Amino acid sequence: MRKHIFAAMAPAVLLATPAAQAQSQADLAFMPSTATVTLLNEGGKYVAIDLKHIDQGGKCRMDESATIMRIGPGASAGTTRVRYLAPQLSPGGCPFLTEFEMPSDQFALARKSFEDKKEQAENKIADLKKQLGDKWDEALGRQN
Numbered sequence: 001m002r003k004h005i006f007a008a009m010a011p012a013v014l015l016a017t018p019a020a021q022a023q024s025q026a027d028l029a030f031m032p033s034t035a036t037v038t039l040l041n042e043g044g045k046y047v048a049i050d051l052k053h054i055d056q057g058g059k060c061r062m063d064e065s066a067t068i069m070r071i072g073p074g075a076s077a078g079t080t081r082v083r084y085l086a087p088q089l090s091p092g093g094c095p096f097l098t099e100f101e102m103p104s105d106q107f108a109l110a111r112k113s114f115e116d117k118k119e120q121a122e123n124k125i126a127d128l129k130k131q132l133g134d135k136w137d138e139a140l141g142r143q144n
Contacts, residue, residue: 029067030067030068034063035102036059037061038059038101039098040081041099045095047088048095049090049091049093054094061093062093063093068082068110069083079102079103080107082107084097
């Protein structure tokens with residue numbers, strides 16, 4: 001449960017960063033598959049769960065379905081620079097806010113996965129609203 005709460009809160013916290021504010025809309029996505037990535041953060045990052053430091057240029061594991069956000073174009077053609085948006089809760093993975101690059105076509109797949117899940121969630125909420133009727137507003141504390 002705590003894992004899901006952190007994962008849900010992380011994008012909101014990160015949308016307040018200057019890089020995210022410069023974009024008109026954050027492009028959130030889900031990592032399409034587990035992959036080893038190269039950490040691009042200047043000075044590296046500290047992994048709290050493993051109690052170790054990963055230097056810039058070091059490798060770490062990004063798990064499938066991890067929440068990521070596009071932060072700009074990659075250094076080479078056909079790549080996208082992204083940031084990991086959730087805290088690492090299992091050993092061996094990438095630290096919170098890790099920046100790395102991935103092929104742009106892979107990011108497009110990751111973005112589509114996110115959009116599909118978002119649409120499923122919106123449909124489920126609409127269905128629940130329809131099923132609950134006035135009780136939906138009561139549950140949320142809204143008055144008619």
